[in-house]
Amino acid sequence: MTDKALVLGGGGITGIAWEIGILAGLAAQGTDLTDADLVVGTSAGSVVGVDVRSGASLADLYQVQATPATGEVFAKMGMSVMLKYGRIMLFTRKPEVARARIGAMALNAVTESEAERRKVIESRLPVRDWPAGRLQITAVDAVSGEFTVFDAASGVGLVDAVGASCAVPGIWPPVTIGERRYVDGGMRSAANADLAGGHQRVVVIAPLSQGIGAIESLKSQVHRLTAQGTRVAVIKPDKAALRAIGRNVLDPARRPAAARAGHEQAASQASAAAAFWSV
DSSP: OEEEEEEEOOOHHHHHHHHHHHHHHHHHTTOOGGGOSEEEEOTHHHHHHHHHHTTOOHHHHHHHHTSOOOSOOOOOOOHHHHHHHHHHHTTOOOHHHHHHHHHHHHHHSOOOOHHHHHHHHHHHOSOSSOOSSEEEEEEEETTTOOEEEEOTTSOOOHHHHHHHHTOOTTTSOOEEETTEEEEEGGGTBSSOGGGGTTEEEEEEEOSOOOOBTTBBOHHHHHHHHHHTTOEEEEEOOOHHHHHHHOSOTTOGGGHHHHHHHHHHHHHHHHHHHHHHHOO
């Protein structure tokens, strides 16, 4: 086994802010999780993954998230969208089939243009080229439902990879890469923590962790990792963070409060994180 992996899960714009808050807060307490041998990013986590691999200061990244958002577009990610996903997946137990159905919905949805959405993704990233260090970004082929992992060796541009991973079906447009189109990697799992298999220690920072239908839960993936002998620590929002995040994870107005809540929550996680990460 290799050593340490950091898994960053999906959770919208508030998820980005809360994750950065957690990471910056832990670093301020003496535990820097960004020295992981592997970083896995899904959806919101793909943005955070680029942030932490870029070499930018966590304190600086936190200050950005703790200020009002500019250049972001309000969208609604509520129960109605989740119910739509559930209905689409209702009559199949095959994850790839379910993901293809969600992809078909995404391809037919009326959204802003890919070009406009790309501007938003670019504004979130501190770099445009793949940074040093192992970074994996997840997405799903909108037609076949195939789960896809992009990295520096994949030949796919960083902005395209992040845009694909963040392309919430029915909310944002699927991203065109070559002759294929891709949607949110969270359509396979909110965190895709199993990609960290083979590492001795894995920390999962997960704004969302539940599964729905063919979307696998974090709990199930963690169970598989531990069965392989991997030690896993999961950090999820506490009650104060959940209040700060609110019910709509795509609301830019919630970003500063979510970042602050993550930073404050880190104080309660610091001792356990230090003991787990530094062994």
